[in-house]
Amino acid sequence: MYNKAIYQTTTIYKYVKTVFPLVNCELSYWKDFAEKMPDPILSQQALESINKKGFHAQGGSIYGLYNGTVNTGLVRFIVALQTISDYLDNLCDRVGVEDELA
Numbered sequence: 001m002y003n004k005a006i007y008q009t010t011t012i013y014k015y016v017k018t019v020f021p022l023v024n025c026e027l028s029y030w031k032d033f034a035e036k037m038p039d040p041i042l043s044q045q046a047l048e049s050i051n052k053k054g055f056h057a058q059g060g061s062i063y064g065l066y067n068g069t070v071n072t073g074l075v076r077f078i079v080a081l082q083t084i085s086d087y088l089d090n091l092c093d094r095v096g097v098e099d100e101l102a
């Protein structure tokens with residue numbers, strides 16, 4: 001039981017100290033990308049999505065710490081996938097964009 005508690009504490013520590021900064025770096029990349037979008041409405045929705053739902057990327061990125069080792073590529077993938085999912089959700093819910101190219 002004691003070893004399990006140590007393992008869990010170590011995992012949480014690695015997650016917060018190693019994975020969270022990677023997630024924040026990736027979210028920053030996507031924020032910069034969103035700010036450069038030519039359509040102001042789509043840009044605003046992308047930024048709002050990242051600002052309000054970035055915690056989804058943080059939560060999903062726990063899988064980037066599989067077996068105690070940080071998989072940077074997996075964290076990048078999870079953040080990108082979660083960010084686009086949240087963005088598309090925002091577009092459907094808030095803007096009513098139906099154009100597939102948007």
